[in-house]
Amino acid sequence: MNALSGRFAARTVRVRAPGKVNVALDVGPLRPDGYHSVASVYLAVSLYEEVAATSVETPGITVSISPDSTLDLDGMDIPLDNRNLAYRAAAIMADVSEHATGVHLEITKRVPVAGGMGGGSADAAATLLACDALWNSGLSREELAHLAAELGADVPFSLLGGTAVGLGLGDDLSPALAKAQTHWVLVAADFGLSTPEVYRTLDRLRAAEGVEAPEPDGVDPRILTALRGGDAEALGTVLVNDLQRAAIELAPSLRDTLGIGESHGAVAGMVSGSGPTVALLAEDSIAAEGLAQDLRRFGLNALPVHGPVPGARIVSDTLL
Template sequence: MDPLNKANINTANEDEFGRDPLFAVAPRTLRVRAPGKINASFHVGPLRDDGYHGVASTYLAVSRYEEVIATTKPGTAPTDITVSISDTSSLDADALAGIPLNSGNLAVRAARLVADVAENPCGVHLEIIKHVPIAGGMGGGSADAAATLVACDALWHTGLSREELSLLGAELGADVPFALLGGAAVGLGVGDELTAALAPTPLHWVLVPAGFGLSTPVVYGRLDDLRASAGCTAVEPSQVDAEVLAALRAGDPHALAQCLHNDLQAAAESLAPSLSAVLAQGQELGALASLVSGSGPTVAFLAESSERAGELAEALAKYGHTAWAVEGPVHGAHLVP
């Protein structure tokens, strides 16, 4: 169709909100799944003038997923974006009750970003199924945002590439582009400068969430305080450890166990001393290595195999811990048939 003629037809048929009514005949629903993440390595630089810290991190998407069920609301303005938390969420009800259901929710902000660039947006309702710990250092809110970007792009026929969606996601936070990408990746800058890393063989982990959350800015602040009190001068990181990338490339859990590292772990343990006992207990029960994921307080244990991960999860559960056996890397945000 000639572009001019197409434009004329659309203009002639636009409704009061400037939408083509062909896209507003009946509600459409899509389900999108996006993974949580752990950091196999995490190096943090000094506090910068802009209030951020430079990082060099190795991200790994793992099989603990958030899901967003997005449903269009035909005949409504694109500003009519609502959100709810699904009853099928597996997290504690008290924690779920604290999730904002307004513009404080990253998913709502993600939908607005896509609406701003879509030709024919309408209102949308976002039902979020939560499985990734809240304020747990696994990027659950970022996964919600990534899933929403993919869902709204498909619902409104926006036709954005993954790179374009990542640029929108970067406006919401450094972890959103990685939740879109998935797999394994090196993150530089504030974590948003991503380069895919080769990790063809899944590795097996056990995650132990805490019954509380930790504020990411507070954890970074505690790291700054600990460094200052120890007289340490942090260096701006420019790359991740080559040993970590080699271990991921080889799919070798024993090699990776020797080089797992998180600069934020000491700060997280300082704020939540109970994490130290959990970390030690997991290793006593057979984990190859352990670390706090990101800013915490979720703890990740590396296992030798899927079978060993299952055994470790069962052993930790007998001691009263919630424990999930997962694998990674896995795909980023994607439509669920």
């Protein structure tokens, strides 16, 4: 409330949070609880979601997609109710905040939807930070990370950013000291893949081959060494993603995208996470720009990015 007028004073907190690339993703066997243990190296990259959280007098949570979104969202089923991770993040914050109001969330989408880059998780991380500021909740980053883990394995990393090793379900995070930049070209598909379906496909392929995957207990130290030095050539030899073949099984065109990228100068390529976004590693920023231009001539949606970048950050806080 405005102390002088007694009237409601609306406020908007705008937060941006990065998407991610899984530089490594080892997947264990199906567990009795229906999940898989993983060992992953996360890299936050310079492609950001943005959430503007505005306090409103009417109780409740509403969500909209900003017209400033850079993605072609035609045909994309983005829920705007409690199936949306940002909505659920706001609901969690309302439960723990003493001065919660109604809130409207406007999401600017830039990370491919259902693309294996954690776009929805970035929305949730941005919403947690925005609502914490909006309602003066005063939670620490550690407390926010604990809430983030309730929303999904990738949400705590989008809060943290940088480079991190993820174990367990991927949410047991250890920051990695890797500040040197690596450069990538992301090739976004015009379709999405269901993460649970990709995992089910991997389980099916392994069962057909009689393969029993071990429980992952860590990541290849050569990956972290290459990231620390920003050594693209060394990193290119150790990229791994156990989900890649399952994603290609569901979307064979991904094999063609990888082939085009590698034949036009990429150091190495991989499907990012559960896909279908393809991440192509480039030698440097100039090589990434050139590779992206070449791929666009094939009609591919290619975006040069770099990482690591910081996690969720407040970019503005405005009284309306």
